[in-house]
Amino acid sequence: MGREGTIEQQVAELYAAESRRVLATLIRLLGDFDLAEDALQDAFHAALEQWATEGVPRNPRAWLVTTGRFKGIDAVRRRARHQTVLAKVARETVSPSFDPESLNDDNLSDDQLRLIFTCCHPALPPDGRIALALREVCGLTTEEIARAFLVTPATMKRRITRAKERIRTEHLPYEVPSRQELAPRLAAVLHVVYLVYNEGFVATTGNTLVRRDLAENAIYLCRLIVDLLPDPEAIGLLGLMLLHESRRSARTDARGDLITLEDQDRSLWNQDLIAEAVGLVDRALVSGRFGSYTLQAAIAAVHSVSPSVGTTDWTQIVSLYDMLMEANPSPVVELNRAIAVAMRDGPSAGLALVDALLDRGALADYHPAHAARADLNRRLGRSEDAASSYRRALQLARQQPERRFLQKRLDEISRQFS
Numbered sequence: 246m247g248r249e250g251t252i253e254q255q256v257a258e259l260y261a262a263e264s265r266r267v268l269a270t271l272i273r274l275l276g277d278f279d280l281a282e283d284a285l286q287d288a289f290h291a292a293l294e295q296w297a298t299e300g301v302p303r304n305p306r307a308w309l310v311t312t313g314r315f316k317g318i319d320a321v322r323r324r325a326r327h328q329t330v331l332a333k334v335a336r337e338t339v340s341p342s343f344d345p346e347s348l349n350d351d352n353l354s355d356d357q358l359r360l361i362f363t364c365c366h367p368a369l370p371p372d373g374r375i376a377l378a379l380r381e382v383c384g385l386t387t388e389e390i391a392r393a394f395l396v397t398p399a400t401m402k403r404r405i406t407r408a409k410e411r412i413r414t415e416h417l418p419y420e421v422p423s424r425q426e427l428a429p430r431l432a433a434v435l436h437v438v439y440l441v442y443n444e445g446f447v448a449t450t451g452n453t454l455v456r457r458d459l460a461e462n463a464i465y466l467c468r469l470i471v472d473l474l475p476d477p478e479a480i481g482l483l484g485l486m487l488l489h490e491s492r493r494s495a496r497t498d499a500r501g502d503l504i505t506l507e508d509q510d511r512s513l514w515n516q517d518l519i520a521e522a523v524g525l526v527d528r529a530l531v532s533g534r535f536g537s538y539t540l541q542a543a544i545a546a547v548h549s550v551s552p553s554v555g556t557t558d559w560t561q562i563v564s565l566y567d568m569l570m571e572a573n574p575s576p577v578v579e580l581n582r583a584i585a586v587a588m589r590d591g592p593s594a595g596l597a598l599v600d601a602l603l604d605r606g607a608l609a610d611y612h613p614a615h616a617a618r619a620d621l622n623r624r625l626g627r628s629e630d631a632a633s634s635y636r637r638a639l640q641l642a643r644q645q646p647e648r649r650f651l652q653k654r655l656d657e658i659s660r661q662f663s
Contacts, residue, residue: 252293252296252297252301253293255296255301256289256292256293256296259292259305259309260289263305263306263309264285264289264384265357265381265382265383265384266306266356266357267285267288267306267309267310267313268281268282268285268360268381269356269357269359269360269382270310270356271284271285271310271313271314271317272356272360272363272381272419273356273359273419274310274314274317275314275317275318275321276419277317277413278381278409278412279409280317280320280321281313281317283316283317283320284313284314284316284317284320285309285313287312287313287316288309288310288312288313288316289309291312291316292305292308292309292312355421355473357382357469357473358421358470358473358474359419359420359421360381360382360419361378361382361434361466361469361470362420362421362422362430362434363412363417363418363419363420364377364378364381364382364408364437365377365378365430365433365434365436365437366412366417366430366433367429367430367433368411368415368417369408369411369412369417370404370407370408371437371440372404373404373405373407373408373411374408374433374437375394375437375440375441376390376401376404376405376408377405377408377409378437378438378441378466379393379441379459379462380405382466382469383462383465383466385458385462387401387402387405388401389458390405393444393445393458393459394444421474431474431476431478431479432478434470435467435470435478435479435482435538437466438463438466438467438470438482439463439482439538441459441462441463441466442459442460442463442464442467442486442489444459445458445459445460445461445462445463446460446486446489446490460486460490460493463486464483464486464487464490467479467482467483467486468483471483477528477529477532477534477535477536477539478529478534478535478536478538478539480525480528480529480532480539481525481526481529481530481535481536481538481539481540481541481542482538482539482542483522483525484522484523484524484525484526484529484539484542484546485522485526485538485539485541485542485545487518487519487521487522487525488518488519488522488523488526488542488545488546488548488549489545490515490518491514491515491516491518491519491522491549492506492509492513492514492515492549493515494513494514494515495509495510495511495513495514496509497646501646502646502649502650503646503647503649503650505650506548506554507554511552511553514549519549519550522542522545522546522549523546523549523550525542526539526542526543526546529542530543536572536573537569537572537573540565540568540569540572541569543565544562544565544566544569547561547562547565548562554588557588559585559588559589560589562585562588562589563582563585563586563589566578566581566582566585567582569582570582576602576605576607576608576611577608577611579598579602580599580602580608580611580613580614580617582598583595583598583599583602583617584599584617586598587621592621592624592625593625595617595621596618596621596622596625599614599617599618599621600618602614603615603618610641611641612637612638612639612640612641612642612647613638615634615635615637615638615641616634616635616638616642616651618630618634619631619632619633619634619635619638619651619654620654622634623654623658628658628661631654631658632655632658632659635651635654635655635658636655638651639651639652639655
């Protein structure tokens with residue numbers, strides 16, 4: 246029994262550490278996501294049975310890939326007996342060109358990179374990319390992904406199925422793009438990682454401010470990309486996420502309510518993550534080939550090394566937002582710049598910029614814009630205008646901790662009227 250327990254523990258540890266890499270290789274060898282997933286499970290089940298009597302092989306990963314490949318081939322052959330259309334697939338899958346001894350860390354890493362680019366292919370719908378990346382690269386279950394994005398498992402299963410079907414029907418290549426295609430394809434991959442992290446860092450709906458599993462999986466994905474393909478923007482994005490993560494424990498109180506940057510206990514910020522992230526940001530900036538993720542990370546770095554809001558270098562932050570507006574202009578970036586201007590030049594200067602933004606209609610339904618307007622009016626002592634904007638922000642906000650924060654501010658303003 247002790248030996249079986251040891252084998253079970255070893256297999257469980259190997260599954261946690263290597264299953265996603267083995268799956269990536271099986272997808273390449275078998276050419277089908279679902280077939281490879283079944284083959285992966287079959288290989289680990291076989292390992293539990295055989296290693297208990299035969300011992301752990303010298304190269305467990307190669308054993309799992311080889312076993313999984315044969316399990317997949319057997320499955321195709323069984324299906325081919327009843328569906329002649331699969332006969333050709335079965336013959337092609339049995340190709341003798343595979344050499345298990347050729348498997349090494351570089352091969353497995355290449356397969357992981359292929360899998361990431363396939364899951365995040367621009368031809369797939371955005372929700373399909375996110376779901377497929379979380380399912381195939383990160384290993385989350387369909388139920389876990391559905392729960393994170395507040396949809397039913399059936400809905401999420403359809404998204405994943407449609408994405409896989411599109412890969413099959415459109416023959417999307419399972420490969421790392423050529424140098425000419427790399428930039429736009431990498432941009433799509435990083436955008437998926439960014440979206441996943443944002444949903445984990447500030448959930449758009451629900452009773453909790455953060456969804457730790459999504460944030461951690463986004464960081465895992467980005468670390469993987471940086472290890473396999475150290476592009477400056479990937480490095481910058483990793484730095485950005487780590488800087489946000491460094492403040493996690495200070496962002497909410499014991500009840501889960503929001504604490505603003507101004508009121509956070511900075512002694513709770515994770516200095517190890519900050520040091521790692523600042524090094525990554527410097528590395529990306531020195532390359533001279535950075536973009537919006539690196540600029541956002543540079544802004545976050547200025548905040549992270551400042552002992553307080555009052556000592557923050559707001560002039561540098563405004564300058565970085567100016568650069569970000571050139572690299573990736575958007576109303577949201579413009580709003581964040583306006584808030585930084587308010588901190589540098591006073592609330593009146595920031596309010597003028599926010600009002601101009603809202604007058605254009607670009608952020609009419611974006612609750613942070615109304616919350617920012619409310620806060621600036623509050624700082625200026627304009628209680629009625631502040632209350633009106635807090636009410637509008639409350640109408641639009643869907644996330645419960647943010648709603649509680651806005652309601653608290655509104656109640657404070659309302660008491661001034663009574």
